[in-house]
Amino acid sequence: xVQLQESGPGLVKPSETLSLTCTVSGGSISxxxxxxxxxxxxxxxxxxxxxxxxxxxxYNPSLESRVTISVDTSKNQFSLKLTSVTAADTAxxxxxxxxxxxxxxxxxxxxxxxxS
Amino acid sequence: xxxxxxPPSASxxxxxxxxxxxxxxxxxxxxxxxxxxxxxxxxxAPKVMIYEVSKRPSGVPDRFxxxxxxxxxxxxxxxxxAEDEADYYCSSYAGITHxxxxxxxxxxxx
Numbered sequence: 001x002v003q004l005q006e007s008g009p010g011l012v013k014p015s016e017t018l019s020l021t022c023t024v025s026g027g028s029i030s031x032x033x034x035x036x037x038x039x040x041x042x043x044x045x046x047x048x049x050x051x052x053x054x055x056x057x058x059y060n061p062s063l064e065s066r067v068t069i070s071v072d073t074s075k076n077q078f079s080l081k082l083t084s085v086t087a088a089d090t091a092x093x094x095x096x097x098x099x100x101x102x103x104x105x106x107x108x109x110x111x112x113x114x115x116s
Numbered sequence: 117x118x119x120x121x122x123p124p125s126a127s128x129x130x131x132x133x134x135x136x137x138x139x140x141x142x143x144x145x146x147x148x149x150x151x152x153x154x155x156x157x158x159x160x161a162p163k164v165m166i167y168e169v170s171k172r173p174s175g176v177p178d179r180f181x182x183x184x185x186x187x188x189x190x191x192x193x194x195x196x197x198a199e200d201e202a203d204y205y206c207s208s209y210a211g212i213t214h215x216x217x218x219x220x221x222x223x224x225x226x
Contacts, residue, residue: 044217044218044220045154045217045220047214047215050214050215058214060213060214060215094161094162101150101152101167102152102164102167102168103152103154103162103207104167106161106162106163107161108161
């Protein structure tokens with residue numbers, strides 16, 4: 001059974017960089033797209049972007065200037081960096097596997113709060 | 117404002133059927149058969165219930181069904197049960213934008 005686990009700081013200061021890692025277990029990172037999706041408190045889901053196992057990326061145009069997603073196949077991990085954060089970036093951040101049709105496996109999510 | 121439009125709420129009594137709509141454009145819902153639906157219980161991660169408009173992953177009850185007409189996709193939950201009470205999100209492939217979500221619909225079982 002594929003499992004995903006997000007890790008990283010739960011508190012980030014305004015204007016700094018948010019960094020999260022997702023560790024994949026129970027399956028290989030090869031052959032799939034790997035997504036980051038976020039959900040502000042009490043609001044809906046927002047797709048941030050995804051990376052193919054070979055390193056090709058696609059980002060939400062509204063976030064593209066601030067987002068970098070990378071993959072480390074040797075560690076079965078992929079990561080998110082979001083620069084110049086503001087309070088509007090406070091959200092639960094989910095990592096998920098996209099099998100070409102839908103997000104079929106999700107992490108439990110991690111709350112990241114942007115505050116000084 | 118979300119890219120796909122869903123009603124904020126829907127409701128039905130146990131045993132009844134309820135349909136949730138998801139309206140997009142010819143650049144997303146209408147242009148591709150890659151509409152998926154996710155169920156999210158409070159404090160939990162979303163779970164895929166429907167993919168490619170009408171296909172159910174293994175383990176999803178056949179009470180859940182999906183369809184599409186033009187730029188509008190729909191999720192129907194038949195034989196409503198208490199455990200179906202949750203938020204539901206539609207999602208579509210959107211070409212250059214890749215993935216878009218709806219704003220979500222809170223389903224209440226009366």
